[in-house]
């Protein structure tokens with residue numbers, strides 16, 4: 436597009452005042468919880484639901500819904516940032532730390548690899564460095580705001596990685612693949628940033 | 644709000660498609676690589692909202708076409724569409 | 735913007751700044767925007783435009799709006815339902831006024847369009863602002879000679895929340911009177927006490943009464959909120975209409 440953009444008289448971006456330092460660049464605060472999805476909402480029966488961590492050699496460990504719910508739980512509170520520019524402060528979750536699951540995987544002989552591909556019902560995937568889902572940075576969340584996580588927000592369970600743009604927090608998660616090489620996920624293949632740090636405004640490939 | 648109440652269809656992607664194709668593509672007959680059924684692009688289910696255009700087969704939900712506009716250019720993945728017929732005259 | 739380019743090489747999909755000549759209220763929750771678009775190439779009934787709003791800090795929002803005016807009219811008209819917590823529609827209804835510019839591109843779309851040459855019978859089913867592209871079709875049809883119109887009978891079934899939420903009510907009644915369209919309203923919330931029409935969501939019985947029998951092979955156009963469009967399209971196919979003759983356009987969530 437050549438030339439200067441046409442500015443719409445009296446149209447303003449939604450940027451209500453937020454405490455300094457709390458909004459990453461280009462974001463605005465919302466009180467709603469907008470729903471974004473790349474496909475229809477899967478509604479898997481919990482009796483058939485499972486969660487699997489698998490390495491590239493095919494070693495894996497599997498949790499049923501009841502197994503997952505029996506693990507020690509955490510209740511993280513976090514600000515979340517969507518690449519479509521909304522941020523939501525102090526969201527309250529309940530789930531199992533990915534550290535807990537990876538420790539169990541390691542003792543079951545699943546090889547640790549430097550990259551993770553999260554895979555979900557409906558075919559959605561997203562990739563992250565292993566370092567970004569360890570040391571208390573990521574959870575498999577099944578509760579939100581004191582309630583079971585609603586299907587439109589990713590229930591029965593979603594990945595929660597609040598320090599990265601929210602598309603990395605895969606809804607309807609069913610497993611993690613531990614990979615020796617990085618493998619771009621659903622949006623990462625299509626020009627979204629491979630890492631997605633909101634504080635460095637890494638929205639698209641080519642952003643710093 | 645349920646995702647299914649928010650989905651749109653291929654008509655809403657007509658503008659994004661015309662940024663890439665010389666023709667209107669909503670009347671193009673597209674064959675799904677998943678179930679081999681053909682549909683006009685206009686009837687495909689359109690998800691993705693503000694992140695991009697995600698067009699899925701109305702019969703089997705296969706992702707048939709994906710488009711994301713970025714500052715560096717437009718990304719398009721049509722690997723879920725085996726054939727596209729662009730009619731000579733739109734019906 | 736491509737003002738420097740010779741017109742012949744300008745793609746039909748460039749952004750243009752249209753001039754707003756009027757913003758008028760249609761109902762309490764909708765307004766029509768009358769536009770003068772430079773080098774408008776003409777459109778077909780059912781097409782839409784994309785509208786883009788850019789704020790002074792660079793923030794942008796883009797939405798689609800159907801064209802309400804028929805191809806025969808000189809000015810372009812959009813009709814917008816104001817969504818209370820919306821970003822773009824309240825701007826269009828409350829802030830935009832005559833002499834403003836409005837950036838848009840179009841006409842867009844080729845699937846959800848109808849031209850009188852395609853024939854009928856026509857079965858139009860609308861929910862809420864979904865009536866906008868269907869009104870363009872009826873207005874286009876009204877421009878045809880009476881003999882041509884007679885060979886393309888048209889029925890409109892239009893679902894609105896209240897009597898006062900019916901967009902283009904007077905205009906539709908005029909079209910019914912002077913261009914032989916059968917218009918039926920159904921009111922899903924409060925109806926006037928003397929209302930004798932339908933008072934429920936569109937259902938199979940209603941579509942069988944207002945629609946044509948499948949043997950008449952009508953062309954159906956269904957437009958409005960996504961849940962309404964999907965349920966009507968499913969019902970039409972259950973009744974026996976050819977799915978290939980049932981065209982749909984989803985506007986998104988229900989208001």
Ligand SMILES: Cc1cc2nc3c(=O)[nH]c(=O)nc-3n(C[C@H](O)[C@H](O)[C@H](O)COP(=O)(O)OP(=O)(O)OC[C@H]3O[C@@H](n4cnc5c(N)ncnc54)[C@H](O)[C@@H]3O)c2cc1C
Nearest residue numbers: 655797798799800814815820821822823863866985988989
């Ligand atoms: C092809 C096409 C043609 C369209 N033509 C028209 C038209 O002729 N007239 C018209 O008024 N609209 C039309 N729409 C809908 C329009 O594009 C916008 O979605 C609508 O105006 C809402 O935009 P907003 O920015 O005001 O609301 P947003 O800021 O997008 O949404 C605000 C809130 O309202 C909800 N919401 C979003 N859209 C709707 C809706 N349609 N009804 C109720 N709630 C909603 C959202 O979920 C959100 O919670 C059309 C859509 C498409 C895809």
Ligand SMILES: [Zn+2]
Nearest residue numbers: 675678700703
């Ligand atoms: Zn298919």
